[in-house]
Amino acid sequence: MSSFLLHVAVQPSSVGPPMRAARYLRGGPQLPRADFQLRPVPSGFAPQEQEYQQALLLVVALAGLGLGLSLIFIAVYLIRFCCCRPPEPPGAKSPPPGGGCVTWSCIAALLVGCTGIGIGFYGNSETSDGVSQLSSALRHANHTLTAIDHLVLEMVERLDEAVRTELTTLEEVLTQRTELVAATRGARRQAEAVAQQLQGLAFWQGVPLSPVQVAEDVSFVEEYRTMNNESCLSHGGRTNKKCMNEILSVRWWLAYVLLLLLELLVCLFTLLGLAKQSRWLVIVMTVMSLLVLVLSWGSMGLEAATAVGLSDFCSSPDTYILNLTREETGLGSDILNYYFLCNQAVSNPFQQRLTLSQRALANIHSQLQGLEREAVPQFPSAQKPLLSLEETLNVTEGNFHQLVALLHCRGLHKDYGAALRGLCEDALEGLLYLLLFSLLSAGALATALCSLPRAWALFPPRNPSASCSGSHLSEPFLHARLEPVPHLRSFPSCRRRPH
């Protein structure tokens, strides 16, 4: 299965720093893909195509095959060990040769398993970090997009309000001098032009895709997720689809933690069983090891398929995301290229609208200044609406600068880069660590399953209460030990000398 690790060749995106996982995996050869009829499948990321899905399912099936093979191997080994032992003379209580190495190899396998568990915890945490980085970047992008919409709405409403009230009042006041009324009408036209230009800047308005929804969809592997949908908690009986997603999503990260803890407990209790030579504990732990072995191979299949899919995605994310976003949002190529590429070669698609708005705002300002100079000495009642209009203009110009900053590609492109880094660096790295954990634990558990029954056969018969508490030896064991046993050494077991 290690060729999957080689396969995952992440190429640096246009985002900037090369992905960290790529540092380890660059130049790995592409694994050939195949569908269920074993026809080759191109390795481009295309999750909606059936043959690509089949190629991923085939990866899962390979893990199933590995599980089957290892189970067959263990069964054959144990059957051979149980049935094909050389006949011992009856009454010979000496353990079979190589017993010490069997127990110590079991301990070594469990230590390897514990190392794998440590790696698994690290991988789970990395994956969760990566996904949480992705989802926080998406939420931030959503915040920017909605802020643009709100700001545009606010500016347009403010300008409309000014046109409806102050400019109308001003026209009524200045009605005696036609050239001043004309200047006021000019300002009104400019304000309407600004409002119209601004409305074209709220490009995300009415777009059916919400980054927050995407963030919620991907956050099912996140660590620090809480059940914040109260309706799910209060109406336990009527669990709708969203609540089910919520519950499932909380459980994904937790499932890995539970699997890791289960394997850790199995390893530790097996060691305890060996130390106390407790037969029932070792038997229970053998059964549990079998269970965890199946779970490990299952998780390995899922991880391998996800890693293969993710590495395909991460090898050229820009094109795929650009096409997907174009389809989902219906936005023009110029806008999407501007935000997804954000370099000198792509010009700002809002440049013209911004410049026109800016010029119109400056024109309104000079017209208002002209009116103040000309009209206020003659019509003192014009001063109040003029001051109010200048105040509106100042606020609008401040908001305009904020809008320019929000619309610039820097912010949204940085979110895009952070999201990609979260997914293709941290999450992919975490997945590879999880894969390593699954590999190590599958190997360690298979070794332990082979050696545990052999170690168990070395235990003194019928002595289930052996412990540090100073229980006494049972009779058959005492009898056996009364003969000289030159091959046994004084490796201390967990027992006190009877006083």
Add this chain to the structure above:
Amino acid sequence: MSSFLLHVAVQPSSVGPPMRAARYLRGGPQLPRADFQLRPVPSGFAPQEQEYQQALLLVVALAGLGLGLSLIFIAVYLIRFCCCRPPEPPGAKSPPPGGGCVTWSCIAALLVGCTGIGIGFYGNSETSDGVSQLSSALRHANHTLTAIDHLVLEMVERLDEAVRTELTTLEEVLTQRTELVAATRGARRQAEAVAQQLQGLAFWQGVPLSPVQVAEDVSFVEEYRTMNNESCLSHGGRTNKKCMNEILSVRWWLAYVLLLLLELLVCLFTLLGLAKQSRWLVIVMTVMSLLVLVLSWGSMGLEAATAVGLSDFCSSPDTYILNLTREETGLGSDILNYYFLCNQAVSNPFQQRLTLSQRALANIHSQLQGLEREAVPQFPSAQKPLLSLEETLNVTEGNFHQLVALLHCRGLHKDYGAALRGLCEDALEGLLYLLLFSLLSAGALATALCSLPRAWALFPPRNPSASCSGSHLSEPFLHARLEPVPHLRSFPSCRRRPH
């Protein structure tokens, strides 16, 4: 020492999401601080004050005290074990009581040590991630600040060039009509005003503080740092201060990895020594354990002092950084508050300059349009400089929008937030994990040091070659085993049955 963990109470900064470490540590009581005369010291972060430095040094000294106490305890325990053993009858080769529990407790201690090593690797990686996030945020902020300076410089140069060439040509061409010359002079005045306003926007020009320098100073705990200063590599003999910093910085992260690997090797070889009952290996590993114990307590002191200092810093970072930046840069409070707080309450300090520049640019545009309408039919040679001026104006307006986006607090404040999160979330969390590693390994090594000589005393005498390779037992051991030994059980050691 666990009270240090409670102490580290991180409060959410104004940056946004509450720091993650705070989730674990919120509400921890403040540990009383003291200087060398044990006078209480306020817990505010003040690294330049002598009494605060003394309080941190006292934390290091506490770790030294812990090391001394644990060494004394181990020495007393071992002396008591060696000298005060109950006299055994000569020739009695049976091991002392409780031997099994001694070896298994030694194994358990080494397992705890291995768990600590796993935690240490995680903590080292988290710390390095946090510091690399901090330094990447600082580099990004530096990029923004220098981009502002360069953009302003470019715009001012472009406007100056236009004033010097095109506008002068235009004046010469239109010299016959004074009202057109006046309009051209008006445009020249506006252009000069824009250039003057713009120069005031390059607020970081001439500031002696460089975020990149800060990033280089803090990156001494970073993981993926390479020796990029070639002069350090080529002129090995003349190592200057910068090169020394470079070399030291590469070694900080590496030092932890080496310490962790050393401890892992000590644990594994001790287990191997116990398994093979190899006396010399256990003796060497006992000495190595003593060395690693000293190193663990040393690292614990450093980590505790750093964690205390960092938690003091992170409990209210804004005020400290604001004051420090004001001192270092000499920038006004309005600018610093705008970037460090970046909320609705703080207005953009560049608002007025931006608005004035924007209006002046719009005025230039309308004047140029007027000139084009009036002058070009009469003076066709005026068309070329006018077109060139409009081109310059368009580029300047595009650059102006970019400048507005760069000057807005969103970008720089996001970098500040990312830097703080890196330091106060990831790096602090990693430090706490490293502290936990040091605690676990100090405890585990002290236990191992107490039990290793006792386990070693249980080994069969003079049998250094015992191994899985099937070597034969030495005579004294054979002789000893010929007596009935009812308290020994058949826990298998690493030895084959002689054929």
